[in-house]
Amino acid sequence: MEKIVSLCKRRGFIFPGSEIYGGLANSWDYGPLGVELKNNIKKLWWQMFVHQRDDMVGIDAALLMNPNVWEASGHLGHFSDPLTECKTCHTRLRADELDRVCPNCGGKSFAEVKQFNLMLKTFLGPAEEQANVVYFRPETAQAMFVNFKNVLTTERRTLPFGIAQIGKAFRNEITPGNFIFRTREFEQMEIEYFVHEEEWKKHFQHWQQQMHMWFAATGIAKDQVHEREIPDGERAHYSKRTIDFEFDYPFGTKELYGLAYRTDFDLKNHFKEPPYKDEAGKAFYPHVVEPTWGVDRTILAVLLCAYQEEGERVVLKLHSKLAPYKVAVFPLLRNKPKLVEKAREIYDDLRKRFAVSWDDRGNIGKRYFAQDEIGTPSCITVDFQTLEDASVTVRDRDTMKQERVAIADLAALLAEKIR
């Protein structure tokens, strides 16, 4: 884990938040390569689950919602974790994760357990008074429920269909930590899939399979993923069935994603009248199957699976679709203007279609190593032969094999690798 955290900082994937001011409790900033990886993950998800399906539409809702939303959804009443405090060092701890001993000082005496609500509060407008209290959303899901009728009217959908959203969520976690695994500000990719009640099991199974397809598409190793059926009493207040997809992180096997059958709990709480009518004119409340993905946990799992050490070389074997740069272009020597000019021409041309890195420092070997470490699938070197026959050397990240390719064929070759 330390190696991943260090690589992320060293190579500009993820920096500690507000670092020059001493940081801010487990907040993290995505750097130049991190934002590319994150965007690629979100793009792939949108492609797979929105664009490639005809039963799905997306929304992008406000982070702050009317507090009545959270009253109706049950979050103000029930969205809490059990909190206790070590009587020796006064560290606040989650009672359900405590193993008899304080992880901070070894103390064995704790305060009475209280329920601590995880909603993050702020005020809208200049007066800090109760009437102006609003909450940052703790899940993107509720915006899909409260917009259900808007989507239905504008899109004229019939069951089954889904609404998808990617966006930030906030939770006042008692014990954030383990790098980007648990933070107070994070991002989710969620689907609320609306179905007939009698068909929920079929759709639940479908989404279970889709989540496995996602693991394959992102290179998350299937032998590191385990399904856990969440028993009665442990599920969220809205769920009748939940499966957690857990992942073997270096700090333990813990939740990566979730799949829940939310029944008609949410729509019933938000709409006084049934918001859906079938073709026969019968009004009712659709039921909901909800697959949910954390973006930051995806990044962590993807990086952990991709990270490999091969002798001296550190390589991120990222899926080409997710790699921050698809290709790097080098002139063999930086002090030969003809080579630099030709390499620049290729770089500028490829940049119209791909995310391309440029490097002319040090020797070729060092440049390959630097690109391996950030997961760039291909490196192109422009050498003296290029000036004679318009071909370049293309080196593959995983096999380290080099082949001679005509400049005219480069774009097609790269597109094929990404596909």
Ligand code: GAP
């Ligand atoms: N709408 C359902 C819902 O929010 P959840 O299991 O509480 O379900 C969904 O959250 C996903 O969001 C989790 O599976 C995880 O990937 C991510 N997530 C939840 N809390 C998080 C946190 N504090 N930090 C980072 N990711 C988190």
